[in-house]
Amino acid sequence: MFYSKADTYQYSQPIASISEALLRTSRIYCPLDIDTEFTHLPYNLNRPTKEVSKTITVQIKEIASSEGKIYTHPDCADIAKHPIASYGFMPIDHLVAAGHKCVLTRVNQPTKLPVIQFDLYGFFLTAELYRIVQGAYRDDIDELVRSKNPKQGQIQMGRRLIASTQFTGNKREPWVYLPWVLELDGHMLQVALSFYDTCAVHGAVNYATFCANCGVKLKYKDTFTVEEKKQMIKMYLECTKRFVDYAPGDLYNRQALIKNMDRFRIIYSSLNIEEYFEAPRLTIGATVARIVRSKLLQFLGLDIKEKNQVIEFCRYGTAKYFKEYKRTTAVYNAKVDGGRCRNNRPNVARSKRLIADADIAGCYGNGLKHQDYPLGRPITLDYPLRSEINDYLTLRQFLKKYRKELVPGLWQARVSTPDDYLLKYSQDFLVSWHPPKNPANIPTDTELENTEWFTEDNIGTTKIYSKQVNLALIQEDFLNWLENTCTARQRKELLDKLHIVTAVFYPKSEQCTTVPQFLEALKKHKGKNTTVAKVRRGQSKLIRIEQECHAWISVNMGDLLVNDLLAARSMYSKKVPEQKPLNNLYKLCINTIYGDMVSPFFDIGNVVVGNNITARARAMAWYMEKGLNGFQTITDGCAFEVNRVISAKKDRELRSEVLFETYTKEVKGGFNVTPLGSEQEIEHYLYREGESSQVGLIIEGDKYDNQQSLSWLGGQITIHLQKQFPNIPVIDKFKFEIKDIYTSASFHGTANYKFWIGDTEKKGKMRSYKKLGYDAYQLPGDDLQLLTSNYTPSEEFLRDLRNKPKRIDRCKTYLFNKILKPGEYKKNYETSWKNSEAFPGCTVESARLLRECSLTQFTFQSKKQFDSWEREQKRLRDRTGQSYESWFINDSGSLDFQEMIETLDEMIRRGGMKYASSREASKHWNLSREYSDHPEYKCLLKAKHQLDIRYGRVEMEDSQETAEAPIEVVRGD
Template sequence: MFYSKADTYQYSQPIVSISEALLRTSRIYCPLDIDTEFTHLPYDLNRPKKEVSKTITVQIKEIASSEGKIYTHPDCADIAKHPVASYGFMTIDHLVAAGHRCVLTRVNQPTMLPVIQFDLYGFFLTAELYRIVQGAYRDDIDELVRSKNPKLGQIQMGRRLIASTLFTGNKREPWVYLPWVLEIDGHKLQVALSFYDTCAVHGAVNYATFCANCGVKLKYKDTFTAEEKKVMIKMYLEYLKRYGDYSLGDLYNHDALIENMEKFRIIYRSLNIENYFELPRLTIGATVARIVRSKLLQFLGFDAKGKNQVIEFCRYGTAEHFKEYKRTTAVYNAKVDGGRCRNNRPNVARSKQLIADADIAGCYGNGLRNQEYPLGRPITVDYPLRSNINEYLTLRQFLKKYRKELVPGLWQARVSTPDDYLLKYSQDFLVSWHPPKNPANIPTDSELENTDWFTEDNIGTTKIYSKQVNLAIIQADFLDWLDNTCTARQRKELLDKLHIVTAVFYPKSERCTTIPEFLKALRKHKGKNITEAKIKRGQSKVIKIEQECHAWISVNMGDLLVNQLLAARSKYSKKDPEQKPMNDLYKLCINTIYGDMVSPFFDIGNVVVGNNITARARAMAWYMEKGLNGFQTITDGCAFEVNRVISPRNQQRLTSESVFEIYTKEVKGYFNITPLGSEQEIKHYLYRDGESSQVGLIIDDEKLDNQQSLSWLGEQITIHLQKQFPNIPVIDKFQFEIKDIYTSASFHGTANYKFWIGDTDKKAKMRSYKKLGYDAYQLPGDDLQLLTSNYTPSEEFLRDLRNKPEKVERCKTYLFNKILKPGEYKKNYETSWKNSEAFPGCTVESARLLRECSLTQFTFQSKKQFDSWEREQKRLRDKTGQSYESWFINDTGSLDFQEMIETLDEMIRRGDVKYASSREASKHWNLSREYSDHPEYKCLLKAKHQLDIRYGRAQMEDLKEAAEAPIEVVRGD
């Protein structure tokens, strides 16, 4: 049960006698697998109870034992079927059951006693954290969760639950001290806690999949159905044997970690880097980052001791490095931009044409195989951050000065248009970024990875504006677009009006072709950094000359690692149950490499590599969006109508100007709208394949089945785009795959959609909504009335958009439930959770309405215009529970969604800064007379107030003030 030595989750020197162990060490380890079973208590929303959940049992197992033990939690002492846990920290009950004499006490001052460190293993340990302690001991845990002082210790949840304490010298240790002293068998020990949360070891998979991938077999994981799990107290009382088998099955996390380690030994051997083996970490990103680093060591010919040298070579491309430039524009290079997400046809809510859902095949994986990874120090062009006299180079000047030094794939720049300048010729290729007030706040902590909210406060906002550009990333694919797709007048404007705010590039002249040449250049470099001040009244200046070594070498990521992983993966069958776990693990590693490259959390990450991969994908997505006349572009693909793709008329060519706002030009004959790859309209037929309906195409009178149809369409996309956009290298680098073919669809916002095959609907995709149904309510009188427990607002809304976009039924008030995470609990403690019985790990609810009107559906001209509309929308929503919907309500109370999006789109395109400007009443300050409340607004306010009572935010007598409370409406995207 106790050990003298620990190397993360490997333990040695088991302790037989604590007395003898304390003679040779001041810290002993007690690693335990833990789990709990609990139930979310039902309640009447009209008469809410404060009690949120009840813990039934606590399960604990020593890591060396084959089976654990069950202890009834004090919450269920009245129905106990097992020994009732009595200690404030319930793992002590397990020590007592093992025969140890224990006394646990709380102390006011830190002690200088030897330490007993409890290493707790579990899957999503947040669920267990507050359930294994009680009374004042739980208050101690709560204090660490809410702690803002890393030197006193903190418990945080990012990808996983972690404990950490910052010691002198910025050294962070993965444990926290508690104000607890354990006297065990006559020896007094200071208690420390450390967590080994396995919920991110293999990425976003559940416990059963994690164990299966590691080769740990769980006999009883499927003992209970989903419905039975909702009534676990009943299962405990009536099916004790099944309950015991099921609950003890969650105590094999340490076993899974050891098996996972052996699996990664196999991976290291397959890559010929077994001499560089490192223990897998508790997140897949950190594990794969170490594999990449090992391959770089091998590439350079270094042994494992050369790790720090490799980190030094990589350091100058990391986000962490650029964050150090807190006073210059170089700090803007710390961010890697994401994928393209845009509604290309914002006035279209549905289509009943033949639709294909196309993706770029292996978008980021293939991007990685074609990408060079540089080692060395790049050139950085930057300016003082807070200065008003920066004379930025124009894009034309920058290219004239440096273009011969720019290596495709290994340079980037951030460009902006001058303040208050609006482009004459609209564009939708470049994505603007508005950074946080302090760009150095972009999260890059390599250990914690614990950012709960990616908001304007830490990464800023990204958006496409048609007449303004702010800190947009440009690289080689942008220049291809500029040279081959722009009209002469638009090219001239962009060359002269885009200013280089900062740039990073690995100069072609400094490139080394061999490792000895690279190492020699570093060794022989004799440059000096010089600063000189020249003083002259009114003309004083400071001249800085930096002569760091900028020699560099690169290696192709495919050659370095990706191709080897693909080859090793092919040796394991996806269909063989014995081989599938290794196949899946190799696939996970391949997919994670891209994430590590673009992540700010790892020392082998490179922002130039990351931005080139994502910019390449955004460029490819733009050509798909335009050439296929797609609906919504979502990162690596878009849905489009098979019989309505774009081609130019009269031997002309498609330009960025001609394809801008295509949907407004269809009836004006600017271009041809034709079937993809065919002169005749493509017909289709439906057929059954097992339980599902499939769509097959009829090409030249030949019937193709679904798979043949998907392959044909994928090939035709490449041919079509190459023809419409010649001389664009990125199109040749990718292939396309079709996820499926559909006969109708509905669209909303930038990334919300639903497809149909015939009359069979497919699951909707709508951010912030779960597949399972919610409790929905109405307010016929003074009390809320439950309408259904299976309300699916996104499904019903998107179904209405497809069937009757002019008569969309209004949504109902529903309760959205989620697990309360430590980060949110800490951030909103004073306002939301201080007087609540809810704690991290509990399921909590909030009352919501679906928002039909989403401004993300539209492309605005500038940030100023977007901010104005957003302020107006928020003001309306807070006042009435809805925004522009008020003006588009039918006599029956339904919403004319189609008229609404057409009206708003037209106003935004012509440059209006708010909706009110179109209303005559607003000119006389009488616009409020046109407002109308959402029909479920009062119901929402009532539900919110009842939840405030449940969570201790309001008392019963506050009911009259409920109408003044701010409204919570979930974003659709």
């Protein structure tokens, strides 16, 4: 049960005698797998109770044991069928059950005694954290979760639950000390906690998949159905045998980690880097980063002890390195932009034509194969961050000076138009970014999953503006677009009006072709950095000259690693149960490499590499969007009508000016709208295959089944785009795959959609809405009335968009539930959770309405215009529960969504600064007379108020008085 030596999750020197062990070491380890069973209690929203959750049992297993033990939680002492856990920290009950004499006491602060470190293993340990402690011991855990002092220890949840304490020199250790002293068999020990949360070891998979991938068999994981799991107290009482089989099934996390290590030995071996093997970490990102580093060591001919040398070569391209430039524009290079996400046809809510859903095949994986990875120090052009007198180079000047030094794929720049300038010729290729107030806080793509609050304070805003550019990322694919797709006048304007705010490039003149040449160049370099101040009244200046070594070498990512991973994966079939786990792991490794490139947490990351991969994908997505006349572009694909793609007129070429807002120009004749790859309109037929409906195509008389149709369409996309956009290299680097063919669809915002095959509907996609239904309410009188427990607002809305876009039924108030995470709990503790019985790991609810009007649907001309509309929309929502919907309500109370989006789009395209300016009443300060409340707004406010009672945000005795107050008083919510 106890060990005197630990290397992460590997233990040695098991302890036979604690007395003897403490003569050799001042820290002993007690690793335990833990899990709990709990239930969330039903309640009446009209008379809400504060008790949110009840823990039924705690399961604990020492890592060397094959079976765990079950303890009844004190919450269920009245129905106990197992020993009742009685200690403030319940793993102590397990020590006592094993025959140890234990006394646990709280002290004012951690002591200098020898340490017993409890290493707790679990999957999503946040769910267990507060359930294995009680009383004042739970308060101690709560204090660490809310702690803002890393030196006193913190418990945090990013990708996984971690404990950390900062010591001298900013060194962090993965444990926290508690103000607890354990007397164990007569020995006084200071208690420390460390967590081994396995929920991110294989990325975003569940416990069953994680165990299957590792080769751990779970006999009883499917003992209970989903419905039975909602009634776990009943299962405990009435199906005790099944419960006893089921409950310990989540106690195999440490075993899975050991088996996972064996899997990765196979992966290292297949890459011929066995001598560089490192045990897998607790996140897949960290594990794969070490594989990449090992391959770089091998490429450079270094051994594992020389990894610091590789870290130094890589350091100058990492996000962390650029974040250190807090006073110059170089800090903007720390951000890696994400995928393109845009509504290309914002006045279209539905289509009943033949639709194909196309993707770029293996978008980021293939992007890696086409990408070189550089080692060495790039050249960075930057300026003082907050100066008003920066004399930026124009894009034309930058290219004249440095074009011959720019290696495709190994340079990037951020460009802006002057503050007071609006472009004469509209564009939608460049994506603007307005950084947070402190750019050093920029999170990258992989960090965003850990970011609880997406606000301008932490990520800024990213948006496409048609007449303004701000800190947009450019690289080689932008130059290809500029030179081959823009008209002469638009190209001239962009060359002269885009200013280089910062740039990073690996100079062609400094490139080394062999490793010995690279190492020799570093060794021979003798440059010096100098600073000279020239002081002259009114003309003083500071001249800095840096002569760092900029020699560099690169290796193709495909040759380095990706091709070998793809080849190794092909040896394991996903159709053979014994081989599927390794097939999954290889795929996971390939998909994780991109994330590692852009993460600030890994020493092998490179923002230039990351930005070139994503920019290449964004460029490809632009050509797809324009050439296929797509509806919405979502990172690596778009849906389009197969009989309505865009092609150039005879003896003409498609230009970006013509392709801007094509949905307004179809009748003007600047291009042709034709079937894809066919002279005649493509017909279709429906047929059954098993339980599902399939679409087949009829192309010029030939009948294709579904698979043949998908393959034909994928090939035709390449042919079509190559023909419409000649001389564009990125189109040759990707292939396309069709997910399926549909007969109708509805679209909303930038990335919300739903497809149909005949009358058979597919599950819709709408961000922030889950597949399972919600509780929906109405307010017929003073009390809320439950309408249904299976309300799916996104599905009903998207269904209405397809069936009756001019008569959309208004949505209902519903309760959205989610797991309360430590980050949100800490951030909003004082305002939301201080007086609540909810704690991290509980499911908590909030009252919501689906908002039909989304400004993301439209492309604005400038940030000033977007901000103006956004402010107006927020003001209306805060006041009435809805925004522009007020002006498009039919006599029946339904919403004319189609008229709304057409009206708003027309105003925004013409440069209108807000909707109010179009209303005659606003000129006489009477616009508020036209406002109307959302029909469910009072219900929403009532539901929010009742939840505030449940979570202790308002006092129970004040609730009646508040509920009866005038509605304007409550609207500040």
